[in-house]
Amino acid sequence: MPELPEVETFKRYLDSTSLHQRITGVEVHDAYVLQGVSAGELARRLKGQRFENSHRHGKHLFVRADDELWLRLHFGMTGSLQHFKRDEEAPAHARVVFAFPNNSRLAFEDQRKFGEVGLLRDVDEFLRKRGIGPDALDINVLQFKTIFRTHRGAVKAILFNQQLIAGIGNLYADEILFRARMHPGTEAARLRDNDLTRLFRATRYVLEKAIALKTDFDRLPKSWLLLHRGKRGRCPRCGRALKSATIGGRTSWFCAHCQKRI
Ligand SMILES: [Zn+2]
Numbered sequence: 001m002p003e004l005p006e007v008e009t010f011k012r013y014l015d016s017t018s019l020h021q022r023i024t025g026v027e028v029h030d031a032y033v034l035q036g037v038s039a040g041e042l043a044r045r046l047k048g049q050r051f052e053n054s055h056r057h058g059k060h061l062f063v064r065a066d067d068e069l070w071l072r073l074h075f076g077m078t079g080s081l082q083h084f085k086r087d088e089e090a091p092a093h094a095r096v097v098f099a100f101p102n103n104s105r106l107a108f109e110d111q112r113k114f115g116e117v118g119l120l121r122d123v124d125e126f127l128r129k130r131g132i133g134p135d136a137l138d139i140n141v142l143q144f145k146t147i148f149r150t151h152r153g154a155v156k157a158i159l160f161n162q163q164l165i166a167g168i169g170n171l172y173a174d175e176i177l178f179r180a181r182m183h184p185g186t187e188a189a190r191l192r193d194n195d196l197t198r199l200f201r202a203t204r205y206v207l208e209k210a211i212a213l214k215t216d217f218d219r220l221p222k223s224w225l226l227l228h229r230g231k232r233g234r235c236p237r238c239g240r241a242l243k244s245a246t247i248g249g250r251t252s253w254f255c256a257h258c259q260k261r262i
């Protein structure tokens with residue numbers, strides 16, 4: 001599932017391929033992903049506009065088409081972007097395709113169709129209405145600590161609660177906790193100041209490193225949990241078998257030896 005690092009990678013990809021060109025056509029191959037807009041309206045409002053810039057917040061990507069029109073993309077479970085030439089075949093799971101005059105096109109593809117494509121006028125208003133918290137890379141250490149000091153529950157459940165901190169999902173939450181050597185089920189109330197500092201640093205490190213490597217799993221450090229999580233997975237640090245538990249409704253993978261409950 002695309003999390004903050006993947007969506008940031010999509011943003012950079014879109015910025016480098018699809019800005020400042022007139023949109024000559026919008027093809028909707030599958031209207032299932034459209035949210036609050038029909039295929040006809042999407043095409044009518046975007047045709048003739050240009051994507052001018054983009055803004056990522058948490059797992060959402062907003063692309064500005066003019067002063068009062070933003071395209072909203074959410075990548076669900078399997079969404080991604082693919083830029084391709086007109087004479088190339090559209091990706092198999094392309095749901096919406098934007099065409100540009102230089103014979104190139106941009107596809108929003110999404111095999112499992114949990115993604116969302118919509119239009120909106122005001123990004124801040126949208127985030128407020130949805131109750132989406134501050135972006136994980138926008139908050140400083142003090143704001144981060146305050147979130148954990150004012151909410152109860154397992155540290156992992158807070159880390160990936162989009163209403164509190166936007167952008168971190170199940171996979172990167174496990175990675176951050178592994179790096180911070182913290183058991184995912186640790187009660188937030190038990191974390192001391194230096195634990196929270198450690199957790200903040202691990203959060204920044206993991207997200208920034210994943211972005212720098214364009215979330216290419218083949219290039220991620222072998223010392224990361226991501227590459228080992230799952231049945232028969234072993235801790236890349238101590239070699240012991242990894243354990244799993246359901247925390248905050250999702251399956252967590254962790255090393256019970258390296259990640260102690262505080
Ligand atoms: Zn271990």
